[in-house]
Amino acid sequence: MVLAVPSCRTCYLARPPRLGFIIRPPHQLLSLLLGPRLRILRLSILCAQPRPRSMAISSSSWDLPLVAVCQVTSTPDKQQNFKTCAELVREAARLGACLAFLPEAFDFIGRDPEETLRLSEPLGGKLLGEYTQLARECGLWLSLGGFHERGQDWEQTQKIYNCHVILNNTGSVVATYRKTHLCDVEIPGQGPMCESNSTIPGPSLEPPVSTPAGKIGLAICYDMRFPELSLALVQAGAEILTYPSAFGSVTGPAHWEVLLRARAIETQCYVVAAAQCGRHHEKRASYGHSMVVDPWGTVVARCSEGPGLCLARIDLNYLRQLRQHLPVFQHRRPDLYGSLGHPLS
Numbered sequence: 001m002v003l004a005v006p007s008c009r010t011c012y013l014a015r016p017p018r019l020g021f022i023i024r025p026p027h028q029l030l031s032l033l034l035g036p037r038l039r040i041l042r043l044s045i046l047c048a049q050p051r052p053r054s055m056a057i058s059s060s061s062w063d064l065p066l067v068a069v070c071q072v073t074s075t076p077d078k079q080q081n082f083k084t085c086a087e088l089v090r091e092a093a094r095l096g097a098c099l100a101f102l103p104e105a106f107d108f109i110g111r112d113p114e115e116t117l118r119l120s121e122p123l124g125g126k127l128l129g130e131y132t133q134l135a136r137e138c139g140l141w142l143s144l145g146g147f148h149e150r151g152q153d154w155e156q157t158q159k160i161y162n163c164h165v166i167l168n169n170t171g172s173v174v175a176t177y178r179k180t181h182l183c184d185v186e187i188p189g190q191g192p193m194c195e196s197n198s199t200i201p202g203p204s205l206e207p208p209v210s211t212p213a214g215k216i217g218l219a220i221c222y223d224m225r226f227p228e229l230s231l232a233l234v235q236a237g238a239e240i241l242t243y244p245s246a247f248g249s250v251t252g253p254a255h256w257e258v259l260l261r262a263r264a265i266e267t268q269c270y271v272v273a274a275a276q277c278g279r280h281h282e283k284r285a286s287y288g289h290s291m292v293v294d295p296w297g298t299v300v301a302r303c304s305e306g307p308g309l310c311l312a313r314i315d316l317n318y319l320r321q322l323r324q325h326l327p328v329f330q331h332r333r334p335d336l337y338g339s340l341g342h343p344l345s
């Protein structure tokens, strides 16, 4: 049997292929060809933004904000981790990104809870100071996806928060979100994870943050398994959901892409997920595969296993049109399942 594909001009099925290499302006091409660092980075750019022809916009896609997603292998060596992240952030700035995303535990990954606590710092500490300088020097926004934070209650609790920090392009902290769902799981073959040994769950969600790329809803890694959180963020106005992560090597191949694409499709948001990859120390490895998913559910940029970065353009007109064409938020039934079904404000 042959399935007919409707040929109507506004039909999403009839759109041109969704993936393609971007054609870069000459200075970016030069940077790609000549940038010595890029030879050691795996750079993948899959972000031609396809849309129905009826949705063609007059401005070129070069006007759309470009975001960079950085993938690293953090170790217990904080100074080395900073060097690696800073190199990627500088590369992102050279390539024209206005915002760079770093993964959960970009600062370090400790061997045990003792080491994790010993290496942690307050938000006002030396490491965040270095990132403030970096954001200022590069003139770009940073999503620092999971900082091991000694909070105000450190003296009493001797435990930390897993804190997602947003810095603007002058290096000021504009938002913080402390991971609310802690990963205490035992998956055969992956080694037990017990985040609550060192970490206190955050008390609240953070309202989406306005950035040059759009309104960002903040979450961290294991939070992606709770669609209630993503619905709450989109109801509060999020256009981009972020899941900086250090996903395990067993759950990664099975769940990572499926969960991220599901969150994008059901919320009709862009999803940006910067990931840890590779072996951090003798006891721990992460899955990698950082990606950007568009509100249709297409992966528009992705890294592979190793350290590097990928880039995507964020098209909020596309997001708005999609929400008009497929108005799921107007079809929800809060009478059946409570406040999670309230329409978008």
Ligand SMILES: O=C(O)CNC(=O)[C@H](CS)NC(=O)CCC(=O)C(=O)O
Pocket (backbone or CB within 6 Å): 104, 105, 108, 109, 110, 116, 146, 162, 183, 193, 194, 195, 221, 222, 225, 246, 247, 248, 251, 252
């Ligand atoms: O430990 C640190 O220093 C930073 N925190 C993490 O890496 C956390 C807790 S161990 N990792 C996850 O949430 C992975 C979730 C995951 O793999 C899944 O949901 O399948």
